[in-house]
Amino acid sequence: MVTEKIGRTLLVATAVALGCSAMVSLAIHYLRPIQEAYAQLERNRTVLAAAGELPEELSDRQVVTGYLELDIRLVDMARGIFVDAAAVGKIHTYDHWALEEGSPLLLRPEGEPAPHQPTLASRYVPVYLVWKGQTLHRLVLPVHGKGMWSTIYAYLALQGDLSTIAAMHVYRHGETPGIGDRIEDQRWLSTWAGKRVYDDAGRSRFTLTKDASDSPYSVDLITGASVTSEALGNIVRFWMGPQGYGPLLQALREKKETI
Ligand SMILES: Cc1cc2nc3c(=O)[nH]c(=O)nc-3n(C[C@H](O)[C@H](O)[C@H](O)COP(=O)(O)O)c2cc1C
Incomplete structure (x- = not known):
C-alpha cells in the first residue's frame, strides 16, 4: 500500500516536472524571435543616435522608420x-x-x-x-x-x-x-x-x-x-x-x- 503511494507520488512529480520543462522550452522557443526583434530595435536606436541630429528619446516606431530611411x-x-x-x-x-x-x-x-x-x-x-x-x-x-x-x-x-x-x-x-x-x-x-x-x-x-x-x-x-x-x-x-x-x-x- 505504502509502495503504491510512493510510486504514484513519483509518477505525479515526474509528470509535473516534464510538463513544466515542456512549457519553459515552448516559452523560450516562441519568445526568442521577440527578444531578437527587441535587440535589433535597440541596436538600430544606437545607430540613429550615432547618426545624430535626432530627438533624444525616440519612440519604437520612430526608430523603425528612422532606420529604414x-x-x-x-x-x-x-x-x-x-x-x-x-x-x-x-x-x-x-x-x-x-x-x-x-x-x-x-x-x-x-x-x-x-x-x-x-x-x-x-x-x-x-x-x-x-x-x-x-x-x-x-x-x-x-x-x-x-x-x-x-x-x-x-x-x-x-x-x-x-x-x-x-x-x-x-x-x-x-x-x-x-x-x-x-x-x-x-x-x-x-x-x-x-x-x-x-x-x-x-x-x-x-x-x-x-x-x-x-x-x-x-x-x-x-x-x-x-x-x-x-x-x-x-x-x-x-x-x-x-x-x-x-x-x-x-x-x-x-x-x-x-x-
Ligand atoms: C573585481 C574587479 C573587476 C574589475 N573590473 C574592471 C573592468 O571591468 N574594467 C576596468 O577597466 N577595470 C576593472 N577593474 C580594475 C582593474 O583591475 C584596474 O585596476 C583598473 O582598470 C586600473 O585603472 P587605473 O589605472 O585608472 O587605476 C576591476 C577590478 C576588480 C577587482
Whole structure:
C-alpha cells in the first residue's frame, strides 16, 4: 500500500516536472524571435543616435522608420570597397555581429589576433551615411573587440572629413558594473567628439591617454577603469587601421572610391 503511494507520488512529480520543462522550452522557443526583434530595435536606436541630429528619446516606431530611411552601404572588408548590398540579402535586417561560426560571410584574421582584435570578423559590414543635402555629414561605423572581460560593441560616427569623430556610442558589453561600464558614460563619450583619428598626412594617430586635454588626437582614460577604456581606444585604432576601415576611408578621401 505504502509502495503504491510512493510510486504514484513519483509518477505525479515526474509528470509535473516534464510538463513544466515542456512549457519553459515552448516559452523560450516562441519568445526568442521577440527578444531578437527587441535587440535589433535597440541596436538600430544606437545607430540613429550615432547618426545624430535626432530627438533624444525616440519612440519604437520612430526608430523603425528612422532606420529604414538611413542610407546603408555594405563594405567588403577584404577589399576595402563598397559592394552591392545584395551580397547579404536584406541590408536593413542584416546583423554582421550575429553571424555564427561556419558562416561563409565570416573572415578569420590572419595570424594571431592582437588582444583587442575580434577573432572572427564579418567580410561584409554595413555602414551608415548621413547626408545634409548633397554633402556627407556623418559616416557611422560599427566597431567591436575585446574589453577586459567581454566583447565591446560600439558605433563610431565620423564627420564628413572622414577623420574627425562626431560621436561614439557603446552599444553592448559585459564589463564590470560600476567600473568598466563607465565606458557608457555620456559625459565621457561626449569628450570624443571633435577628436581626430588621422593627421593631415592620413596617419592614424588616435590614442587614449591619462591627460588628453592638449591633444587633438587623444581622449582621457577613465580613472579606475583604465583597462576597459584603453581597450575601447585600441578597438577604434584597430578598426581605423589597415585591417579595418582604413583602406576604404583613404580611398574615399583620395576620391578613388566614390559614395
Ligand atoms: C573585481 C574587479 C573587476 C574589475 N573590473 C574592471 C573592468 O571591468 N574594467 C576596468 O577597466 N577595470 C576593472 N577593474 C580594475 C582593474 O583591475 C584596474 O585596476 C583598473 O582598470 C586600473 O585603472 P587605473 O589605472 O585608472 O587605476 C576591476 C577590478 C576588480 C577587482
